[in-house]
Amino acid sequence: MKRKLKLILFLISIPLILFIFYWGFTYFSFSFEKDVSKGKLTDTLLSPDGSRIAKSYFDVKPGALGPTIVIVEIVNNETNKSKIIYRSIESYNFSMKWENNNILNIHGHKLNVDNEIYDESGNACNSLAMKNQYKKCYKGR
Incomplete structure (x- = not known):
């Protein structure tokens, strides 16, 4: 009887361990650059001093009711480096x-483009891989 119980516990623990490993890996290793597709460029906006460009992208998911993911990327005109600072599900009136x-x-959402990000899902805020890329992370409701 003990042997059967041990076997059952062992067989139950394998999927549980795999699930925990998968969840932890995806949850804590999230990265905008690796895990977000930008979609279609919809707008560009030059900063007042001309040093940066804000680019917004809409990634429309398939289906009539699929969400529209909005991504905002900041490009530094001097270094040509870019980073995503905003990701959200939007339906209307994006500005x-x-x-x-x-x-x-x-x-x-007012963001300091040097050190703040917004991620509606909160994945970026919880990610250990992104902790050194911002000082403050805002997440949705």
Whole structure:
């Protein structure tokens, strides 16, 4: 009887361990660059001093009711380096405007493009792989 119980516990523990490993790996290793497709470029906006360009992309998921994922990427014109600072599911009235050279207002979220990000899902905020890429991370509801 003990042997049978041990076998059952062993067989149950294997899928559980695999699930925990998969969840931990995907949850803590999330990265905008690796895990987000940008979609179609919809708008570009030059910063007031001309040093950066904000680019918005819409990635429409298949199906009539599929969500539209909005990505905002900042490109530094001097170094030509880019980084994604915003990811959200939007349905209508997406907007972005520069408040000053460092603050970009994206659909009501004011982000310092040097060290803040917004990820509606919260995956970027929880990711150990992204912790050194920002000082403050905002997540959706």
